[in-house]
Amino acid sequence: MKFGVGQPFRRVEDQRFITGTGRYTDDIHHDGETHGFVVRSPVAHGLLNGVDAEAAREMPGVLAIYTGADLAADGIGTLPAVIVLDHVEGGRMPTPPYHPLAREKVTYLGQPVAFVVAETALQAQEAAEAVVLDIEDLPAVVDPVAAFAEGAPQLHPEAPGNLALHWAHGDVTATEAALAASHRVVEIEVVNNRIVVASMEPRNAIGLHDAETGDFTLVTGSQGSHMIRGWLFEQLFGEPATKLRVITPDVGGGFGMKAIPYPEQGLVLYAARKLGRPVRWQSSRTEAFLSDTQGRDNLSRARLGLDADNRFTALLVETMVPCGGALSAFGVYCPTLSGPPMAPGVYRIPIVATDVRVAFTNTAPMDAYRGAGRPEAAYLIERIVDKAARELGLAPEALRALNMIAPEDMPHRTGADVTYDSGDFAAAMRAGMEAADWAGFPARRAQADGLMRGIGLGYYIERTGVPGKEGAVVEISAGGAVTVHVGTQSTGQGHETTYVQMTAEALGIDVERITVKTGDTDQPLPSAGGTVASRSMVHGGGALRLANGDLIGKARAEAAKLLDAVPDEIAFEDGAFHVPGSNRHVGLLEVAAKAGGLTGVGDFEQMIGTFPNGAHICEVAVDPETGAIKVERYTVVDDFGRTLNPLVLAGQVHGGIAQGIGQAMLEHVVYDPDSGQLLSGSFMDYALPRAEDLPFFEVSTQNVPCTTNPLGIKGAGEAGAIGAPPAFVNAVIDALAPFGITELDMPLTPFRVWEAIEAAKAG
Ligand code: SMO
Known part of the structure; x- marks a missing residue:
């Protein structure tokens, strides 16, 4: 097949991207929207004695200015530490609370301290500049050697000596012994340098809240709407994740940095609920350097x-x-x-x-x-x-x-x-x-x-493809449109193309008929993760293979009726079912039309x-x-x-x-x-x-x-x-x-x- 698996088929999404019709979070607008700006810590380490927003609140267009104290009063929780391990000596590693807005102390430059919401982005920024922070400077440590040194400034009382984790993989003592018994030992010291991700599209978030149902919607550039929902919401808002819908449209680069939840995603949701209006936030490049994970x-x-x-x-x-x-x-x-x-x-x-x-x-x-x-x-x-x-x-x-x-x-x-x-x-x-x-x-x-x-x-x-599950759903409408739902998220990789190719080959259908849908927790998926660890084709591809197989199985049953044959007898080839040894055949699209549409579901798990x-x-x-x-x-x-x-x-x-x-x-x-x-x-x-x-x-x-x-x-x-x-x-x-x-x-x-x-x- 011309556009089947293995062929250098050109990326279907590129037409959209190179003609300026990609749709990124910042392209999405809502009636009555407001604009947020984050006031960030200007110092790396300090005691946060107060936030004076009185003058800023009186500035034109300002709707609200929230601080850590406001979030505390409303019972907003913390951002999650998903990976928490035991020290090699025993005992759980400390997880100092990570509040979306700092309380009492700041521990890194650019840490969010207050959130200003105004009618325009410029008004929010101008008001943010008028917020006065009372921070008592503390000495800073920027590398582990300094952090572990005797007398180093202490960041978190939960982590004496600034030790977040002491962990070992394998038997250190036995390995030392094996080295001592070796004929020769070669030694090296290396610094693997610290880098920023510098995604082409900086982070962003739009928060929406429906006062009647209490449901939230978050539109955000991410590596998987389901992942973000799973990690962001419950610990922050104390409500089940199903109260939040996450939508991720086109994304301009993630590289791991957009796989995780961030304070600003919580802030727009919080502010949207408080104000009863949509709240949007778009990171500048400067903020990306300061506050994206590195x-x-x-x-x-x-x-x-x-x-x-x-x-x-x-x-x-x-x-x-x-x-x-x-x-x-x-x-x-x-x-x-x-x-x-x-x-x-x-x-x-x-x-x-x-x-x-x-x-x-x-x-x-x-x-x-x-x-x-x-x-x-x-x-x-x-x-x-x-x-x-x-x-x-x-x-x-x-x-x-x-x-x-x-x-x-x-x-x-x-x-x-x-x-x-x-x-x-x-x-x-x-x-x-x-x-x-x-x-x-x-x-x-x-x-x-x-x-x-x-x-x-x-x-x-x-x-x-670390252990995980991924689902896929393939639908053929009665009119012959094919929709592929997946939970993985392209941030530029070309998933639309590869999933389309897989489906075109499996179903024997023209690529033009097939649309890939992703980035919405409301999608009808049996399970969904997201795109990390080079897993999209490994897991998402595995799920889509099953979904296509499931759809063909269901179509076969329908085709058998139309062909007056038993399902096991009929063969599927090049997009059509036929009865071997006869000229009786029916196309998959015709089967779908007669059946009023067909749906295939795949749920794939790989543990290795x-x-x-x-x-x-x-x-x-x-x-x-x-x-x-x-x-x-x-x-x-x-x-x-x-x-x-x-x-x-x-x-x-x-x-x-x-x-x-x-x-x-x-x-x-x-x-x-x-x-x-x-x-x-x-x-x-x-x-x-x-x-x-x-x-x-x-x-x-x-x-x-x-x-x-x-x-x-x-x-x-x-x-x-x-x-x-x-x-x-x-x-x-x-x-x-x-x-x-x-x-x-x-x-x-x-x-x-x-x-x-x-x-x-x-x-
Ligand atoms: S660095 Mo990745 O998104 O596992």
Whole structure:
């Protein structure tokens, strides 16, 4: 079939997006709407002694100004900590209350303190500037080392020593012993730098309340309306989630940051109920820098043991990570449940352990960012394996190949107690090296143009589609229109296209007839989650497969009546039922018309993750005079199990590489260590990669079908951002090897590289 699964069918949603007819939250208006503006803490840490809004309340257009005290008086609760774990020593981690508006204390710069609602957005902003905050400054800590130091300022009384969580994965003591017994131990310290998500569309929310029924509606850019409803509402409002409908229209980028509930979503609902009018809020870019959750920011020390034959014996990782001034919903997920289980990467390592300490710090809350812990794990293992190869005088690909888990080992339970179902890592690495013309690199390096060249390999593996359920419903109307309902949410990935393709193939129906509906908790779905952890096609695709099958089953029963046959006898092919050996047949659309419409329902659950993996190969040229890096070639060979649409897939990988190289080369969130002020609060100071920073990417797949997913699919949304940082950094270290440089922390800005070169020359 022309537009079936596996075909590079062009994205159906792009017509809407490129002609300016996308419909984002900020495009949606309601009669009588009002505008909210958030008054944010101008300091990172302080005692909130008072909020004086008297003068501001008298300003033109102002309808209300709410403070933490108002919310307390109305019994508004807290934002949820979804992931709450036990300390390794025992006992539950502390969960200091995270109020939508601060009470008594502020613990991060930009924390919401008051909410102004006015007739226009400008009036709300002007009044917000007239709100006087009485805050008594306290000393701030912006990184875990400072937060854990003796005498450090204390953020929350519930968390002595600012310890949010001390957690371990694996047996740390036994791993220490295995390292001590190893022939050789290679050690590395890495900083996985703190980055913002910088979604093209900043966050937003519109709150509506029906005074008669008491029902709320929230329109908000999110990664899944059901997820937001499930997490946001009950703990804040003390009412069942069914009192809230969440609608998510088109979304311009989420990347983990929009998977979670935020204070402002609660504030617009609260204000809408108080005022009896719709209340809208739209984040500015400045607010996004201050108040979106941020990602990564790990300080890790790793030790890798090797035996006399260069086989890996043990891996121990010790990590310190901040969670910010308040605990975000998934604040401790990335450095615990997500990253550490992937610590061994694609290698046979008999024993693996990770020890993690999470600190409260006076910075924006931390949460998921594209990969959510797995990029940190992949970066660490791929850096230390490269460093080990260099110390041993081995080619990095040779040390990798020696230690890679082999296809005949599958399914393979790793030293970190995770079972990989499939993959041929050595073959994909070889394919990547071939595609990158690895063998031809020495000749390219020999060019006498004053630049220092390097080539780097990052072999990533990640776990996608964490245990979860997803539902799908397919309806064919009597008129022949096909509607697909799913609970996953595209934030730009192209779900409309891939779900349409799957349905067109399964039902044998033209793509033009099919519409995908998502983003509404009122959809008729048996279950719904949302889009995180590269799970949309893994889980949503699984559900849609079942829904299409269910619909065909029901249609078959109807067709049997029309064809005067028994259902089991008739075959379904190319959109029509026929009785084999006869010319009796009837089209699916005709069956639907005669039946007055047909509906198929699918409810899919997968408890085991999928394991996409692949080779990223990066080639760089470093100017030793300036430290500037040019990425000259970039090649990827991925194993995504099965490809639904190579065009959509390549787009996912391209975007991921850009984000990964962005992190590795340019991006860095910097807080002043003394004041906690944000020094990288705009695109003037926070550098996103631009087109000229990136080469064309050579992207291909060498797929090994996933054995635990009925579609054979492995999640692909995050992969690019996971493989790119180690490939890039390994390439730069390779280029700088003549200077004896073996470690450099991201981002590899010209200044940082130049400094390292100068230090190496001097030393
Ligand atoms: S970083 Mo994601 O939305 O699991």
